[in-house]
Structure formats: structure tokens, C-alpha cells
Amino acid sequence: xxxxxxxxxxxxxxxxxxxxxxxxxxxxxxxxxxxxxxxxxxxxxxxxxxxxxxxxxxxxxxxxxxxxxxxxxxxxxxxxxxxxxxxxxxxxxxxxxxxxxxxxxxxxxxxxxxxxxxxxxxxxxxxxxxxxxxxxxxxxxxxxxxxxxxxxxxxxxxxxxxxxxxxxxxxxxxxxxxxxxxxxxxxxxxxxxxxxxxxxxxxxxxxxxxxxxxxxxxxxxxxxxxxxxxxxxxxxxxxxxxxxxxxxxxxxxxxxxxxxxxxxxxxxxxxxxxxxxxxxxxxxxxxxxxxxxxxxxxxxxxxxxxxxxxxxxxxxxxxxxxxxxxxxxxxxxxxxxxxxxxxxxxxxxxxxxxxxxxxxxxxxxxxxxxxxxxxxxxxxxxxxxxxxxxxxxxxxxxxxxxxxxxxxxxxxxxxxxxxxxxxxxxxxxxxxxxxxxxxxxxxxxxxxxxxxxxxxxxxxxxxxxxxxxxxxxxxxxxxxxxxxxxxxxxxxxxxxxxxxxxxxxxxxxxxxxxxxxxxxxxxxxxxxxxxxxxxxxxxxxxxxxxxxxxxxxxxxxxxxxxxxxxxxxxxxxxxxxxxxxxxxxxxxxxx
Amino acid sequence: xxxxxxxxxxxxxxxxxxxxxxxxxxxxxxxxxxxxxxxxxxxxxxxxxxxxxxxxxxxxxxxxxxxxxxxxxxxxxxxxxxxxxxxxxxxxxxxxxxxxxxxxxxxxxxxxxxxxxxxxxxxxxxxxxxxxxxxxxxxxxxxxxxxxxxxxxxxxxxxxxxxxxxxxxxxxxxxxxxxxxxxxxxxxxxxxxxxxxxxxxxxxxxxxxxxxxxxxxxxxxxxxxxxxxxxxxxxxxxxxxxxxxxxxxxxxxxxxxxxxxxxxxxxxxxxxxxxxxxxxxxxxxxxxxxxxxxxxxxxxxxxxxxxxxxxxxxxxxxxxxxxxxxxxxxxxxxxxxxxxxxxxxx
Ligand SMILES: Cc1cc2nc3c(=O)[nH]c(=O)nc-3n(C[C@H](O)[C@H](O)[C@H](O)COP(=O)(O)O)c2cc1C
Ligand code: SF4
Ligand code: SF4
Ligand code: FES
Numbered sequence: 025x026x027x028x029x030x031x032x033x034x035x036x037x038x039x040x041x042x043x044x045x046x047x048x049x050x051x052x053x054x055x056x057x058x059x060x061x062x063x064x065x066x067x068x069x070x071x072x073x074x075x076x077x078x079x080x081x082x083x084x085x086x087x088x089x090x091x092x093x094x095x096x097x098x099x100x101x102x103x104x105x106x107x108x109x110x111x112x113x114x115x116x117x118x119x120x121x122x123x124x125x126x127x128x129x130x131x132x133x134x135x136x137x138x139x140x141x142x143x144x145x146x147x148x149x150x151x152x153x154x155x156x157x158x159x160x161x162x163x164x165x166x167x168x169x170x171x172x173x174x175x176x177x178x179x180x181x182x183x184x185x186x187x188x189x190x191x192x193x194x195x196x197x198x199x200x201x202x203x204x205x206x207x208x209x210x211x212x213x214x215x216x217x218x219x220x221x222x223x224x225x226x227x228x229x230x231x232x233x234x235x236x237x238x239x240x241x242x243x244x245x246x247x248x249x250x251x252x253x254x255x256x257x258x259x260x261x262x263x264x265x266x267x268x269x270x271x272x273x274x275x276x277x278x279x280x281x282x283x284x285x286x287x288x289x290x291x292x293x294x295x296x297x298x299x300x301x302x303x304x305x306x307x308x309x310x311x312x313x314x315x316x317x318x319x320x321x322x323x324x325x326x327x328x329x330x331x332x333x334x335x336x337x338x339x340x341x342x343x344x345x346x347x348x349x350x351x352x353x354x355x356x357x358x359x360x361x362x363x364x365x366x367x368x369x370x371x372x373x374x375x376x377x378x379x380x381x382x383x384x385x386x387x388x389x390x391x392x393x394x395x396x397x398x399x400x401x402x403x404x405x406x407x408x409x410x411x412x413x414x415x416x417x418x419x420x421x422x423x424x425x426x427x428x429x430x431x432x433x434x435x436x437x438x439x440x441x442x443x444x445x446x447x448x449x450x451x452x453x454x455x456x457x458x459x460x461x462x463x464x465x466x467x468x469x470x471x472x473x474x475x476x477x478x479x480x481x482x483x484x485x486x487x488x489x490x491x492x493x494x495x496x497x498x499x500x501x502x503x504x505x506x507x508x509x510x511x512x513x514x515x516x517x518x519x520x521x522x523x524x525x526x527x528x529x530x531x532x533x534x535x536x537x538x539x540x541x542x543x544x545x546x547x548x549x550x551x552x553x554x555x556x557x558x559x560x561x562x563x564x565x566x567x568x569x570x571x572x573x574x575x576x577x578x579x580x581x582x583x584x585x586x587x588x589x590x591x592x593x594x595x596x597x598x599x600x601x602x603x604x605x606x607x608x609x610x611x612x613x614x615x
Numbered sequence: 616x617x618x619x620x621x622x623x624x625x626x627x628x629x630x631x632x633x634x635x636x637x638x639x640x641x642x643x644x645x646x647x648x649x650x651x652x653x654x655x656x657x658x659x660x661x662x663x664x665x666x667x668x669x670x671x672x673x674x675x676x677x678x679x680x681x682x683x684x685x686x687x688x689x690x691x692x693x694x695x696x697x698x699x700x701x702x703x704x705x706x707x708x709x710x711x712x713x714x715x716x717x718x719x720x721x722x723x724x725x726x727x728x729x730x731x732x733x734x735x736x737x738x739x740x741x742x743x744x745x746x747x748x749x750x751x752x753x754x755x756x757x758x759x760x761x762x763x764x765x766x767x768x769x770x771x772x773x774x775x776x777x778x779x780x781x782x783x784x785x786x787x788x789x790x791x792x793x794x795x796x797x798x799x800x801x802x803x804x805x806x807x808x809x810x811x812x813x814x815x816x817x818x819x820x821x822x823x824x825x826x827x828x829x830x831x832x833x834x835x836x837x838x839x840x841x842x843x844x845x846x847x848x849x850x851x852x853x854x855x856x857x858x859x860x861x862x863x864x865x866x867x868x869x870x871x872x873x874x875x876x877x878x879x880x881x882x883x884x885x886x887x888x889x890x891x892x893x894x895x896x897x898x899x900x901x902x903x904x905x906x907x908x909x910x911x912x913x914x915x916x917x918x919x920x921x922x923x924x925x926x927x928x929x930x931x932x933x934x935x936x937x938x939x940x941x942x943x944x945x946x947x948x949x950x951x952x953x954x955x956x957x958x959x960x961x
Contacts, residue, residue, distance in 0.1 A: 299785065316782060321658040321678035474763060474782060474789025475659045481704040481738075484787040488740040505737060512700040515672055516661045 028068065029060070029112065032086040034143065035072035036228045037221075037260050038079030043100060047083045048072065050101040054108050071152070074229020076143030077383040078130055081123065087111055097123045126401055130380045133398050135361060137369045138345045139385045142229030147264050150271040153232040159277055161351035165240040166285035170200055173244040177347070179355035181367030186212055186303070186340030187418065187444050187520070189366075189433045195337055199245040199327040202335040207247040210331065210338045211238050211291075212308060213254035213261070215445070216300035217416035218467055222371040222446050223341035225383050227254070227261040230345065231268035235291065237344030239278060240351060242289040245337055250291040253308050255298050266293060300417075300471035304519050305330075305338045307473065318473045319519035340445070342371055362388035366432035370443060376413075376450035377404045388432040392422065395431065396450060407452040411535070415444030417464040417471075418524035420531030421457065440531045442524075456553035457536040458543055461529045462490040468525035479522030482513040486529060494554040498544035503533060552614055555599045559615065562590045566611035573603035573612060619685040634676035634687055635663055645689050646698065646727055648812050649764035650677040653867065654773055657765050662698055662727070665689045673697065699731050707738040708787075710759050718814030720827045724762060741787070753803040753819055753876045761791055761815040767807035774869055775806050805875040809859065809868065820876055821849075824856035834861070837874040840932050841939075841959075842866070844874055855881055918950060927954035 031051055035044040051070055060068065076084065081097040087107065088094075094117040096107065103121060111117045136142075146152040153159070165173055178193030199207060211234060215223040227234060238250050254262055269291055272278040280288045294312050296302050302317040309331050311317040330336020346368060350358045359367045366388040372395070375381045379401035386395060392412060396402065403409050411421040414431075420441035422429065429435050433443050451460060469483040489506055492498055510526030517523045533540060542548045549557040562573070562584075569587040581597040584590030592603070592612075604612045618627050621638050628637045633656065638645050648660035656678045664673035668686035673694060676687075688694070706728060713719045745758045763782065768791060772778045779801035783792050793799050808816045830849045837844040845864035849857035855878050862868030880886060890906035891898040901909075917925055928946040930939050939957065946955040 301785075318782070321656070321675060323680070470786045472786040472789075474784070474786055475657075475765070476661050477659070477701050477704055477762070478661055480763065480787060480789060481708055482700075485704065485707065485738045485740055509700065509738075512697050516664060516697050516701065518658050518661070518675075 027090055028088075029090075030068075030086070030088040031070040031112075032073045032088070032144070033070070034074075034076060034082055034084040036075030036079070036225055037258075038075055039072075039082045039084065040260070042079075042082035044072070044083045046101045047085065047099050047104060050104040051085075051108070054104060055112070058108060058113065060108075060112065071146040072148065073144060074142040074147050075225040075383060076229075077134075077139070077225075077385075078127060078380060079382055080380070081127065084123070087117070089115065095123045095127065096121045097127065126380060129401060130382070130384075130399055133390070133394055134385050135369050135387050136385045137349050137358075137361070138226060138233075138342055138371055139229070139383070140349070141233065142225060145230060147229055147231055148267055150232060150268065150275060153230065157352060158232050158348070159236055159275075161348035162236050162239055162243075162277055163283060164351055165243055166283050166287060170244045170246065173240065173351070174200060176355050177244075177350060180350045180358040181355075181362070181365075182343065182346055182350060182358065183366065183433065184340055185342035185346075185370065185445070186338075187415075187442070189443065192339065192343055195327060195339075196241060196245050199335050199337045202328055204335050206249075206332075206334045207245055208331045208334060208336040209238055209242045209245060209247045209250045210308065210312070210336060211250070211252040211341060211344055212303060212305070212338050213252055213258075213341045214296050214300075214303035214308060215255065215258075215341075216298070216303050216471070217418075217445055217447050218464075219375055219449065220373050220416060220445055220447050222373055222383060224258050224261050226341050226345050226371070227258070227265055231261075231265045232272065233345040233348055234265075234341055235268055235272050235278065237347035238291060238339075239282070239289055240347050241337060241339065241344065243282075243285075243287055245335075247337070248288045248290075250289065251294050251312055251331070252291060253294050253296055253302070253312060256295040257298050262293065262295065269293070299473075300467070301473045301519070301521055304521060307519070308338065309336065316473075318475050319521075321518060342446075363430065363432045363434070365434055366443075370431070370446060372446045372448045374400055374448050374450070376448075377407065377409075377452040377455070378402070378450040379404055386431070389430045391427075392429055392431050393427045395448070396427065400450065403450065403452050407454065409450065410453050410455055411451045411457070413441075413449040413451060413460065413464075413528070414447065415442035415527075416447035417468045418442060418520065418527055419444045419447065420527045421451070421460065421535060422531075423535040440527070440534060442527075454551055454553070456494075456549050456551040457532045457539045458490060458494050458549075459551075459553050461532045462487065462494060464528040465490060465525065468521060472521060472525070473519075476516075476518040476522060478513040478516045479518070479525065482509060482517075483522070483525050486510060486513070486526065490529070493540065493543045494549070495556045496543070496547045496554075498540075500544065502544055503537065503540050507533060548615070558599050558601075559594060560592050560597055560599065560601070560603060561613045562592055563611045563613050564589050566609045568609050568611070570608070572606045572608065576602040576606040578602065617681055617683045617685075619681050619683070619687060621687045622689055628681060630680075632681050634665060634667075634674070634679050634681055634685075637681050638665075638676065638687070638689060643689055645676055646730075647677060648723060648727070648762060649766060651766050651769070651810055653862070654766060654769040654810075657769065659763065659765055661701055664694055664697060666691055666694055695731075699733065702727055702731050702733050703736045703738055705762050706733055707736055707740060708742050709762075710742075710757075716760070716814040717817045717822060718760075722814060723812035743787070743790070745790070748798055749819075750798055751800075751803060751819075753872060754799060754805060754808055755817045755819045755822065756799065757815055757817075758790060758792075759815075760813045762813055763789060763791065764812060765791075766810040766812070767791060767816060770806045770810050771801070775802065775804055777801055777804075780807070803872040803876070804870065805872060806869055809870070809875075818857065818876060820879060821857040824854075825849075825851040830856065837870070838933055839871075839873045839877065841934075841936060843935070844870055846870070846874060848878070914950065923951035924954060926950050926952055927956070928952075930955070930957045932957065932959040 033048045083099045085096045085099045141156050145156050174197050182192045183189040213223050299317050301307050302311045304319045307317040307319045326336045361368050369385050369387050371385045409424045411423050413421045465487045469487050472479045474480045510530050513526050542550050567589045574582040579598045581593045604614050616627050626637050626641045645663050647663045649657045658675045658678040663676045665676045666688040830851050833848045835846050837846045844866035847859045848855045858878050860868045860870050889900045892901045930942045943955045
């Protein structure tokens, strides 16, 4: 075998933040000074790759030497020299810097379709995508009839990944059937959920897959113009997308007469200004049209009357990135993953009190427990898991007792949550559920477009009730008031934002009513989170009178002579918890 | 035509009609705040919700077109409860100072609060707080009373074609304002004032000039130009205190700034009430007979001495077509000159 060398450096937003660009520069530099030619494509290459999920271990570097891959974690520029010395030149991987068992465990139960090329190919090089099979689906699609393509997507069972889970093939079919001189396809890359970065990673890691999926869709529905609506806060994704569009045009995958088929299609990038509500499809359309990003009543649905009043398909980034794989490998292949009604895989952003947080892709129908304990590696600090919040601000909390449910559209809906766009936050016993509900409501409340009354004023009032509950000013009847108002907001709001905003409140009340009651009647926060409900006391039996607490207290609330039991004046205490952290004898009680 | 039933009553309407219009055509009332028959449906206030059999959530009747054999219920206990919740929410962020509000007695919000008996409000909390800065003499804005129905924005854009205002900010802080929250700088047609369902927008000229119950409404034609818009003068103690226009008129209820706000001259002290004759550089009051006699004698003298073309006549755009016709006839047939023109050409 001819000797070969590939070095891949993670340069998603996470990788760059961890110093990926410097690591890459040092690699290139040192290889050059060592006389190792890093620019002969076939045999020796060094290139950037997109995110592979475990950003916490960035900068991640793959060194593939003569076909053997070693992945290194936490790489800093000053570590590069030794890797080149010992591994690249010497042939002995630096084992102590290589990823451990947890890295492999993180990946073992994942099945990567959408993310399959992310982390392997160079997102800035169209040839890298093509050599991984890229654009062969488009070549196939221009030879198929639109009806055949649509039938294939329908058969695969693919459902929208943007939140609502609408069957993609059906959406395309309706749009195809509407008679109009002009149609559009829009890729929704607004991704406004707090903590979500699935779509960003896909575009940063493999922008051509989205372009290819969109172009297949355009050919199927008969659109000759497309837009990617992407938030301006994603500069790297925007840059890579624009670069990819340019390359695709040069190779005739986009533009006039695509691949000699006579079909015209091109894509424009439209930057969003970071409003969550602009992810809602009718608001998104208004925003592209230059109007205020505000939803309108449906019907008419965008497939009938969308952008500039023309039939328009709107699909999520992940939905579209699935398309090339389905065309290439077939509907049966895709449908072999997942459950009866939820096919394929789903990307989740796994965060919270979990050991391995990051981006994961799992088959639909995987038990929640496997995600948390096998992929996620369990809870940090061996604490007890309390709940898993899925679906972001529109979703709900699944309590620990229900960990054995499977993760798919139907089963999450049954327990009062949603798959949504794929946020998954793990909560442990140190999380206060009232506070969690408050957190999500703060978000939706401030992101409401303000058009309709229940959402604009209703979510504000919900939030205010939660604020008073966590401040120890909750009143009897507040839980019922929350439920009643939440249900009315859900029923009467105009768009999905208002219709789902109360979900975090309702689901936490449903499963953790006792925590709400403790806040209201006992004025206690069982998780010890809500500061106004905390009190700090010196425990007589443990206090040695060392005075450590007295020294750190910023409010001067602690008194006591040396070697005497100290005391905290509750009137003066500002509940900052400094004494609790300072005491070496666990003599400060919090509760 | 489509057939549907509303509250059990069979109704037949053309395709494309909204549920709201279908109900109104059958004299079935549905409360609304953001709907205006001449503006694009909005769906913002959510008060017009109704139940439709087969749809598992309430739908807004102002935005939903009817379908064949639809079964609509406009007042179920659940719907009425939700409407009341919505009103409570609106009033929880409202000054509720009806006793001094210009709009009292003529306010849709007040009326709905009355019919739904919203006296105890389950909700309380932060209220929006704005400082006004309207230096224009026409439109007063009290945005704390605004319920964000968006009618002013739509009328400005869709009817007037100006687009001087829109919604700024998000969520609870959403607010109607001109760009960059500057002072209002527009045509001041006051169309927004005419559609505002609350006391948020009012005419400055009619502040504290009288409640609606003391007012006599007199329909007339606007004297300002030949368009001849219909005006309704609101008259209290023989004084015009406000001008509006009915929407079933030639001008569909829309007016311009002069017609809507330019009426105070009627009661001006400086207004001329008799003809004046200038003698030795001084004006003195005269009777119409005396003045007209003087004009006739001077016109004939000038005509005789210098010929009719020495005389020219200028008429006014504020006259009616009939008056202008008579004037040119007078100039041509009586005086005998074609020297006649009109201020609108100047
Ligand atoms: C408030 C709100 C925010 C949304 N944000 C997004 C988003 O960021 N990305 C997205 O793809 N879909 C979002 N959606 C869903 C879209 O309206 C739409 O259903 C989706 O883009 C359709 O694509 P799909 O069928 O491929 O899922 C949002 C919906 C609502 C109500
Ligand atoms: S539900 Fe909220 S975000 Fe949606 S239209 Fe109403 S106010 Fe706007
Ligand atoms: S100012 Fe009046 S018309 Fe304009 S949105 Fe507010 S309440 Fe509606
Ligand atoms: S009148 Fe229908 S939502 Fe306001």
C-alpha cells in the first residue's frame, strides 16, 4: 500500500472557538518545515471538517496514517509538534492524548444519516462532497419524473424535522399539483430555539447536502427559485453556504440548465435578524418579503399561497439534508430506521446535566434511557436524573419515571412533550422545575411577535405568576390560575409560538405539582434553587467558630466570636450562598 | 353559493365569504376588535373565535372562509369563557380611566367589557408606560390605551398608501410607532383616528369638547374641494366639536386632514360674516344688496369703457360644479369674455 496521510481538524463554530484555526495553522506549518507535502490531494491532505457532535472535547483532530485512524481530543497548538514527531513521522500514536472510551461510547449507538459526512468531508470543498457520493442524487433526480421523486420521498416516510412533523412527500405533492406560473422552495435555517444548534452544524459541516436536497425538491415541485432563510448570528454557516452555492453554480448543479437537463433553479441567501418567530413559516415569508416578521392566519397554507402569493414549499435544513441520502439509497433503506409512523433518524442537541453533551443523531424510536445513559454517559457527578426537557420552548418535561419511553413523534406527544426541532435538556435533582418553566417562558414571552392578545399579554401574565411563585409570593389558587390561563392561551393563539408556549408550564405542573405546591404553601424550593425561598443558618453542632463564613459574607450578616458558634441574621442575609461554599465543616445549612 | 349552519340556522353565502361576514349577514353578532370590513383580515385580537364542528380548536371567524356544510357555533360556554379571558388580559394592561377618556361611550373595548361583565380581573401585573411626544396639532396618541389591533397600521398602508407607522419591538413591549419612534410626521389624514377602537388615537381638536350623548350629528358635504366628501358634524350647543364621516357614503368614510380637522374656522372670531366695501383705504361692513349693486355697476362701467376683455374672473375649487358652471356662464354670456379660470389650475 502506498503511504497516505489525512489530517482532519474540527472547524465548526465549536472547533474554531476552541482554537481550531491555530491548530490547523501549526499543523500546516510544521508539516511544511518537516518537508511533508500536505498539498498533494490524493495521498496527503490536511483539511477542516464540520462538527462531529462532541464539541466539549474540541479541538478534535483525526490523524489517518496509512488507513489507520486515531482521534485526538483537547488539542492545543503546542501539542502539535509531538503528534507530528511521534505519530506522523514515527508511526506511534500519542495514546495519552487520544480520545477515550467515552468518545466511542458517545458514537456507538448513534446512526448517522444527516450527519454522516459532517466531520469527515471538507465543507469548503465541493470535490470532497462529490467524492463522498455527493450530487449523485441530483443527477438521478433530473432523470426521474417529479412524480417518481415525490413517490419515493413519500414511501420513505420522511417527516419534517422543523417541529411539526408533516410528511415531506405529501407537502411536495400538494405544491406540485397547484397550477401556478411561479413556485418557490425555502429552506428554513432560522433555528431560534435556545440551545439548538442542529441546523447550524449541518450547514457548517456539509452545506452541499442542503443545496442538493433543496434542488431535488425544486425539480420535484417545479420551482425555479429558492431561498435559504438563515439567521445572521450564524456567520460561519452563512459563509460556507455562500461558498458552496458558488461552487455548485460553477459545476452546473445550480443555475440555468442544471446538468444539461433544461431545468433552471437557483438559490438566494436571505439573512434573518434573529427573531424566534421568524422560524414560523408565514412570518418567515413576510420577512423575506420585507415586511415585519409576523405570522398570519392559515389557511391559505404556503403550499397554495406562500412567498409573494405563489405556491411555496418550506422545509427545515435537516429535512432537506436527508433527501440526497433517500434518493441515493432508496426509500426502503431509509424507512428501515425508526418506528411505524416516525421513520429515519433525528438529530438532537443533548445538553444539561449530562456527561457527554453535544450533537447526536439517533434512529427514531430509540429508548430515551439509551440516549441519556449510553450515548450521554449518564448524569454529571452521579446525581439523580429528574427529568428530560424536549422540544425547547414549545416542548415539555418528561419525568425520570418515564425514561423508558421511546423517542419518536407519537410517543413524546403522548406524554405531553414533542420532538420539536430537537432540543434535549437533561435535568437533575438540583434543578427546580418551576424555575425551568420560568426560563422557557421568559424566552417565549420576549420572542412573541405581539400580534395576538393571548400570546402577547397572556404569556407575560403566566411569567409574572411564575415569578411570584419562585419569589415566595405565590398565592393559593395560583396553580389553577396558571393551568386555566395556559389552556386558554394554547387554544386561542394565532400561531405555533403562542399555541405551544404554555407547554413547559403545563407539563411541569402535570408531573411536578408537588414542587409548585411546596413553593406556594411551604415557601420552600425543594431543589434549593429559588433564592428568595432559601434561608441560610449556622448548624450549631458543626460550627467550629473558625470565622470563614464571616469573612466572605458580603452583607455583614454573620456575627460570632472566634471559637464560638456563629449566627446569621436573616434580615441582613442576601442569600448569595458565599458562606455555604466557604465553610469547610458543612456547618451552614441551606433550605 | 355555499350552505352552512350557524348556531343551527341555515345560512347561504358566496364562496370566499368569511364566517364572520356570513354570521353578520344573518344578523348573528360576533364580537371583534381588530376587524374592519375594508381592511385585510388580521386575526390579532382573537375575540371573534367560534367553534367549527370537526376542527379541534377554536377558529377566528374574521380570517376563516366558510366551507360547504360547515357547522358553526358562535357562543358556547367555552368560547365565551375564552373571550372573557382575552378581555381580562387586555384590561390588565389598560389604564381603565374611562371616566376621563375621550372615547368613553363610543369605545368598542368599553362596550365589550360591559357586555362580558369584566369587573374582577384575575390578572394583574406590569403595564406599559409611555411618555407621549406629539407636537402635531391634529392627532393625539395615548399608546397606553392601545390594544395593538393594528387597524391604524393597515388603514395607513392600505387605504392612505402612506405607511407612516408599524409595530416595533416584540412581545409585551410591542408598540405602534413611526420609524425610530420619532414624532408622527405624516399627512395627518386621521384615518387611523377614525378606525381606532379605543381612546389611543383621538383628534386633538375635540379633546374635552363634549361626550357623544350631548352631540347632535348633522350630515353635510365638505366645503373644501370639489370631491364633495360627506361629513358628519358633531354639534354641541351650536358648535362643531368634531367631524367624522359615515362609511356608507361616497367617500366610504375616509377624509383628508382638511375635512377632518379643518373645521375650527367656522367659529373663528376673525371670520368675515358680511361683505366689506373699501372706501378711502378702509374696509367698512355692508349689506349683500349694497355690495352686489356696487359690483354690478363697476363691472358695467369697466366693460363699457375698456371692453369686456378688460374683465377676468377667477373661481374656486371650493365651489360646487354647479356654481362653477354658473360662474363661467356669467362671464361668457353676461360679461362677454372668455377670461375665466379657476384656482385649482394656478
Ligand atoms: C415559533 C415557531 C418557530 C419555528 N422555528 C423554526 C425553525 O427555526 N426552523 C424550522 O425549520 N422550523 C421552524 N418552525 C416550523 C416551521 O413553521 C415549519 O413548520 C417548518 O419549517 C417546515 O419544515 P419541515 O416540514 O421540513 O419541518 C417554527 C415554528 C414556529 C411556530
Ligand atoms: S401567537 Fe404570539 S407569536 Fe404567534 S402571532 Fe400571536 S403574538 Fe405573534
Ligand atoms: S392605536 Fe388604536 S387602531 Fe392603532 S393598534 Fe392601537 S388600538 Fe388599534
Ligand atoms: S376580529 Fe377576528 S381576531 Fe380580531
